[in-house]
Amino acid sequence: MPNERADTTNPHVVIIGGGIIGCTTAYYLTKAKSGPATKNTLVKVTLIEASQHGPAQGASGKAGGLVAKWAYPKELVRMSYPEHEKLAVEHNGKDRWGWRYVGCGSWEGRGDLDLEGAADEAEGQSKSLEKELGLPGGSKPRATGRMEKGLPDDLLWVDENLTDAYSPMAKEGDTAQVHPYLFTTSMFELAKENGLAYIQGLVTKVVEENGRVAEVEYRPSGSETTTTIAATHVVLAAGAWSPRIVEGLPIEATRAHSVTIHPQVGVQISPYVLFTEIILPSSKESIFRRTVSPEIYARPGNEVYACGPGDDTPLPTTVDEVTVDPKACEAIIQHVGSISKELKNGTVDKRQACYLPTVSTGAGPIVGEADRIAKGLYLATGHTCWGICNAPGTALAITELILQGEVLSGNIKKLRPSVVL
Ligand SMILES: Cc1cc2nc3c(=O)[nH]c(=O)nc-3n(C[C@H](O)[C@H](O)[C@H](O)COP(=O)(O)OP(=O)(O)OC[C@H]3O[C@@H](n4cnc5c(N)ncnc54)[C@H](O)[C@@H]3O)c2cc1C
Known part of the structure; x- marks a missing residue:
């Protein structure tokens, strides 16, 4: 009309x-x-x-x-x-949009990264998406056994040996996903x-x-x-x-990249969302170790979604003109792969970017x-x-x-x- x-x-x-x-x-x-x-x-x-x-x-x-x-x-x-x-x-919603309750926790540990093949840093990738600000709890001291580290029995798609601590963020039923x-x-x-x-x-x-x-x-x-x-x-x-x-x-706009990964056939991804803190080894360029924090979401259909930090790339006129920086996606893939051989050996399906609206x-x-x-x-x-x-x-x-x-x-x-x- x-x-x-x-x-x-x-x-x-x-x-x-x-x-x-x-x-x-x-x-x-x-x-x-x-x-x-x-x-x-x-x-x-x-x-x-x-x-x-x-x-x-x-x-x-x-x-x-x-x-x-x-x-x-x-x-x-x-x-x-x-x-x-x-x-x-x-x-x-279970069948229509993948509604389910999930485990959610903060994961701390070390990344096993091959520095020769490591992705270059994507420029300006430093802004936190700040979801973890809502999380209660804190970090645990370094432990040795699976139980001491707090790793749930069915969280088998992150490397136990690289894990320092896992802390659940909420009680069962308080976290879900779509x-x-x-x-x-x-x-x-x-x-x-x-x-x-x-x-x-x-x-x-x-x-x-x-x-x-x-x-x-x-x-x-x-x-x-x-x-x-x-x-x-x-x-x-x-x-x-x-x-x-x-x-x-x-309202301000922060660009953020994400990827989706399917593990190899036969690997089952249990339903957990991880807020990670991964310490990466020092490189030839920098003698300092650095920490990266991809968020990793298991999804129904054995899909895994992971996102990285934000950047200040200006907002285009429409959503159809949003650009994807391949380096930013590559960094997420490597960081996730550094703590999980199941995901390192998987197939990357989507490399994408979008804008977070903040006040x-x-x-x-x-x-x-x-x-x-x-x-x-x-x-x-x-x-x-x-x-x-x-x-x-x-x-x-x-x-x-x-x-x-x-x-x-x-x-x-x-x-x-x-x-x-
Ligand atoms: C990497 C990442 C991970 C996230 N993870 C989570 C999560 O796990 N849980 C959670 O709760 N939130 C999450 N969020 C936040 C969530 O995605 C956003 O808060 C939410 O999608 C905002 O929705 P929206 O409808 O306001 O904006 P958008 O999804 O951006 O939609 C706005 C729409 O308006 C349209 N539009 C713009 N201008 C015009 C115009 N002039 N005319 C007509 N149409 C127009 C656009 O094309 C677009 O389709 C995440 C965000 C990011 C970036």
Whole structure:
């Protein structure tokens, strides 16, 4: 319905961005349909995504997929974790998006790296993704036996001899995982079954009139010119790109690389997520030993995902133009292989990169109505390293705000846009 007007008796929510936040919000909105704040009229929902390849092409399709009760911010996790569990039951998440509970721990030890063939350092690879900030517990003194080291009996795909210590991070049932690409695209497909309209296009502006959102301007895929779509409510869920659409938002972008590996036939990868601290030997270039910290995620289907540190490579115009530095991927592969011969001898399937959206003031994410900018504009962005975990809580909160006028399922006032804007 390009170029037509909308009013609150004919509510139309336009969601900008088809990552996990946009798609999950579309799912909750299309499922709920109506509420007192929209005068119980059925709500039309449209999602606009810039990628030529559809939703989940950014961080939401290339993340690890950890879902944890011990993640942060607590207020949003309290809403999100039970929703993840409910969604998995309702839609057979186990088969549809790889939902399962996993062991999770910090692993400390030494890497066995052949320095002759070692990958050069990729430039500027130093930013922590900071997921480990949420982890309780600490390191253990060096031990000798498997039991003393704390290695679980079924964690057989890391080298026991190179292990100094393993510490579980949470009790059983408090850590789970999803395959983020499958979860995001499932939310999108389920929302479409409930009536979601989809547009492939690059949003250029949110147009306001008399202090309220009125239209969303976008360039349809394959077109040189822009058009507009009327909106009574706009949800900005464009991840790291959010400040390109609403200027002045304190969101920064960090590029991070990741790889996926399948071990050799016959090797079984037990379900553990490891936050590693690997001490590598000194090299010809440096007499100092150095520590690297890839995060390693076993996944259903005997797949292993691993990601490295972040860098400051500037954000391109669209997700389709994100570049991959082969050296950064090679470094992750070697670091993971340095503690696991099962993975060293495996097959690398994906080498990829994406942008983590962080809130520059340190807090985050930002979830709520930005009525100081325009009434009817809802921000759902800046989810840092916990956007997969916190998507259902965010989607539920935005749905309640739009349909009921307030968040009823929790208290996330500290995430309101007015706190940072
Ligand atoms: C390496 C790595 C590992 C991670 N692991 C985990 C994990 O284990 N658990 C966890 O909870 N979180 C994890 N995260 C964080 C998580 O991936 C992000 O917080 C989450 O994906 C953010 O989702 P989003 O929908 O806000 O953004 P995105 O996934 O970036 O989606 C934004 C979408 O908006 C679209 N868009 C942008 N601009 C426009 C425009 N102008 N018009 C139309 N569309 C537009 C983009 O194309 C994109 O599809 C990880 C992140 C990284 C980088």
